Amino acid sequence: MVQYQGAKRLDLVAGAIADPTRRAILARLSRGPTTVSDVAAAFSMTLTGFCKHVRVLERARLVRRTRRGRAKVLALSPEPLREVAEWTLQYEKFWNERLDRLQAFFEKEE
Amino acid sequence: MVQYQGAKRLDLVAGAIADPTRRAILARLSRGPTTVSDVAAAFSMTLTGFCKHVRVLERARLVRRTRRGRAKVLALSPEPLREVAEWTLQYEKFWNERLDRLQAFFEKEE
DNA sequence: CTGATACTGAACCATATGGTTCAGTATCCA
DNA sequence: TGGATACTGAACCATATGGTTCAGTATCAG
Numbered sequence: 614m615v616q617y618q619g620a621k622r623l624d625l626v627a628g629a630i631a632d633p634t635r636r637a638i639l640a641r642l643s644r645g646p647t648t649v650s651d652v653a654a655a656f657s658m659t660l661t662g663f664c665k666h667v668r669v670l671e672r673a674r675l676v677r678r679t680r681r682g683r684a685k686v687l688a689l690s691p692e693p694l695r696e697v698a699e700w701t702l703q704y705e706k707f708w709n710e711r712l713d714r715l716q717a718f719f720e721k722e723e
Numbered sequence: 724m725v726q727y728q729g730a731k732r733l734d735l736v737a738g739a740i741a742d743p744t745r746r747a748i749l750a751r752l753s754r755g756p757t758t759v760s761d762v763a764a765a766f767s768m769t770l771t772g773f774c775k776h777v778r779v780l781e782r783a784r785l786v787r788r789t790r791r792g793r794a795k796v797l798a799l800s801p802e803p804l805r806e807v808a809e810w811t812l813q814y815e816k817f818w819n820e821r822l823d824r825l826q827a828f829f830e831k832e833e
Numbered sequence: 834c835t836g837a838t839a840c841t842g843a844a845c846c847a848t849a850t851g852g853t854t855c856a857g858t859a860t861c862c863a
Numbered sequence: 864t865g866g867a868t869a870c871t872g873a874a875c876c877a878t879a880t881g882g883t884t885c886a887g888t889a890t891c892a893g
Contacts, residue, residue, distance in 0.1 A: 620743045627741035630810075632881090633730045643817060650839065662882050664841065669880090683839050683890035691817035698811040700740075705808070707753060707801035742851090760869065772852050774871065779850090793860035793869050 622673075623700060626693040629673035634658075635666050639689060642676060646688035649678075732783075733810060736803040739783035744768075745776050749785060749799060756798035758791075 629635055634656060641652050653663040667687065670676040677688045739745055744766060751762050763773040777797065780786040787798045 620746075623746070624741050624743065627737050631734050631737035631741055633734065634881095636730075636733070636810075639814070643814065648839080658881095659883065660840070661842085661884080665881070668841095680889090685840065689814075689817060691814045694811045694814045695818045698808055698815070700746075701804045701808040701811070704749070704753065704799075704801045704804045707799060708805045744851095758869080768851090769853065770870070771854080771872085775851070778871095790859090795870065 619696065622693065623696060625673040626675065626697055629669050629675055630694075630697070632666070632669075635670055638666060638670060638687075639675060642687055642689040643691075646686050648681075648684040648686055650684065652687060729806065732803065733806060735783040736785065736807055739779050739785055740804075740807070742776070742779075745780055748776060748780060748797075752786060752797055752799035753801075756796050758794040758796055759788075760794065762797060 630639070637655070638652055641647070641655065649664065649667065650660070653660055656663055667676060667678065671678060674690055674693050677690050678685050679688070680686075740749070747765070748762055751757070751765065759774065759777065760770070763770055766773055777786060777788065781788060784800055784803050787800050788795050789798070790796075
């Protein structure tokens with residue numbers, strides 16, 4: 614499959630949010646930046662395992678990581694979610710439109 | 724990680740759209756229902772491989788498959804995308820709001 | 834300087850994903 | 864009935880993902 618403009622980024626972002634742990638991290642960070650350990654405390658997982666999730670979010674540019682002393686602070690970087698929203702909203706007309714045509718199609722099939 | 728309401732479905736749907744082949748399938752089906760072979764013709768992949776992608780989309784309830792003679796017709800089922808749109812739009816305020824606070828934060832760090 | 838804190842990288846493991854080939858089922862057509 | 868058409872399942876393979884442990888680096892506190 615050929616990769617069009619921004620397709621790889623959508624792969625990364627959609628893949629990143631396809632995991633409940635990572636969505637929970639984003640939800641936590643939406644309440645403000647905080648340290649790795651502080652976010653990690655909510656999960657029953659090793660810190661190393663947690664860091665891997667952070668790495669996935671960082672590669673998708675959904676979080677930024679900066680050093681503050683010996684801690685690292687995570688901050689939400691929500692812009693890539695906009696791209697996902699825009700992609701899904703391309704299909705808005707399909708879930709909004711009356712489903713007569715589709716229903717008729719399936720009734721005909723059965 | 725505990726799975727909250729609908730979380731597993733979001734996993735499936737976000738995972739399904741995290742692949743350019745599958746997004747292309749959805750784009751094709753947005754122009755109307757058609758057969759497996761017809762959609763598959765656009766991809767340089769075996770039919771078996773293609774079917775696996777269809778299976779992923781079907782498990783995420785993004786396509787429906789019905790038999791018509793010896794062919795099977797695929798149709799877009801866009802409702803699950805609405806859930807993804809709604810999830811991402813929770814973060815709309817973050818990409819819409821002025822980034823003063825965040826920028827100030829990073830400037831302070833550097 | 835020393836030790837504790839806060840990560841992070843490397844290696845490893847089990848399972849999932851994305852592809853293949855080959856064989857099988859279901860339907861249409863002559 | 865007997866092909867040809869249109870998938871689909873099973874087995875296999877390579878790589879990716881999500882977790883672990885253990886060892887290492889960087890910073891702070893005394």
